[in-house]
Amino acid sequence: MGLSVAGGPPYGAGVRVPRWALPCVLAAALTSALASCGPGSGPGRVGGGESAQVEDRLEQIAAGAERPVYYLGQRFREWPLADAIDDGSGRVDAIYGTCDPDPDSCAAPIDLINEALDPVKWSQAVGCSRLPPVRGVPAVHFGDALVLLTADSLITLGVVGDDTETALTAAEQLRAVGEADPGGALPPPEPDALKVLNAACGGKPGDSGLQDTEPAEPVKDPHVPDFTVERLGGGKLRWADYAGRPVVVVVGDVPDVVSGIRRVTAVRAGPRPAVIGLVWKPFGSKEAPAPIGQIEREAGKLPVPVGYAAIPRPAVWFLDMAEVPARPGVIAFVDASGDLIRHLRTDAAEAAIADALRSLPG
Numbered sequence: 001m002g003l004s005v006a007g008g009p010p011y012g013a014g015v016r017v018p019r020w021a022l023p024c025v026l027a028a029a030l031t032s033a034l035a036s037c038g039p040g041s042g043p044g045r046v047g048g049g050e051s052a053q054v055e056d057r058l059e060q061i062a063a064g065a066e067r068p069v070y071y072l073g074q075r076f077r078e079w080p081l082a083d084a085i086d087d088g089s090g091r092v093d094a095i096y097g098t099c100d101p102d103p104d105s106c107a108a109p110i111d112l113i114n115e116a117l118d119p120v121k122w123s124q125a126v127g128c129s130r131l132p133p134v135r136g137v138p139a140v141h142f143g144d145a146l147v148l149l150t151a152d153s154l155i156t157l158g159v160v161g162d163d164t165e166t167a168l169t170a171a172e173q174l175r176a177v178g179e180a181d182p183g184g185a186l187p188p189p190e191p192d193a194l195k196v197l198n199a200a201c202g203g204k205p206g207d208s209g210l211q212d213t214e215p216a217e218p219v220k221d222p223h224v225p226d227f228t229v230e231r232l233g234g235g236k237l238r239w240a241d242y243a244g245r246p247v248v249v250v251v252g253d254v255p256d257v258v259s260g261i262r263r264v265t266a267v268r269a270g271p272r273p274a275v276i277g278l279v280w281k282p283f284g285s286k287e288a289p290a291p292i293g294q295i296e297r298e299a300g301k302l303p304v305p306v307g308y309a310a311i312p313r314p315a316v317w318f319l320d321m322a323e324v325p326a327r328p329g330v331i332a333f334v335d336a337s338g339d340l341i342r343h344l345r346t347d348a349a350e351a352a353i354a355d356a357l358r359s360l361p362g
Helices: 051-063 163-173 189-203 254-266 292-299 312-322 350-358
Strands: 045-049 079-087 092-096 108-117 129-134 137-141 146-150 153-161 230-231 237-240 247-252 274-280 306-309 328-333 340-345
Touching: 045 189, 051 079, 051 092, 051 163, 108 163, 108 350, 129 146, 137 189, 137 350, 146 163, 146 189, 153 163, 237 306, 247 254, 247 312, 254 292, 292 306, 312 328, 312 340, 328 350, 340 350
Parallel strands: 247 274, 274 306
Antiparallel strands: 045 079, 079 092, 092 108, 108 153, 129 137, 137 146, 146 153, 230 237, 230 306, 247 328, 328 340
């Protein structure tokens, strides 16, 4: 198998995902890039202010960074620079766009990530493919995002919906913080960094790196293993609390759990089982998982209990059983005996969700 996004052993056998060799999701996902609905909190985070204020903060972050920090200026298309995030590890995010009109979620259109290339993580990357050069530097598609290599840095443009065309257009506006305009070609990659990228994604446009083509090892026992995780909003989400009841479990990255819960709760069919969510970060760091406060900001207010599997084994179990990618996640239908009897992707048709609800025994 390939990369567990922290560079260690995979999170769970057989999870067939385009695993990011990057410390966090675009969040998001990345597909999936998410930002705070309200004012930011914590070191290095600014949210909800004017673009000029966020730009000032980004300039402060860049002044202390070891390498250039790139962004798209104060605005890209209709999306203003809405947030600047320094996670303290060398990764810097510039978030464009604010919450969508739905108060239950906070999807930002673009997350632009600056970070150093990690040779160990990229040596185990799965699902990376080479694109034609962009701004004079190597470009790849990986983890539902456009990734550029300049010097020894990666610039990742994650656009909601894996919109590569928009990401390519945005790349033409990339400029280092402090520069007035994009300029021409980006600095060429360092030779050692380029060797790592070539090995992971292929050496020329159209090439691909390691692909996760091996079938997942089947999980024989459909009985959901017990788990206890932190609950968004405080407390614990305990699987044992749902013993003896049919349960629908929506599992995946934050945007997929938010949309899956919304889709399940909107269907009016059959008896109403308990509905819970289980968030994990398929493209996050196992050693330094995202704090629950970040997950809470990304998820917003939700109508059902949602847990955060910072140690992702509970979430990975459902994905292994369903044999679906980490994106878009899974809706798992569990009967009163605790056995998984049916599963759908979170983007399944409403009719399929309604049929699964009606067929869920008590």
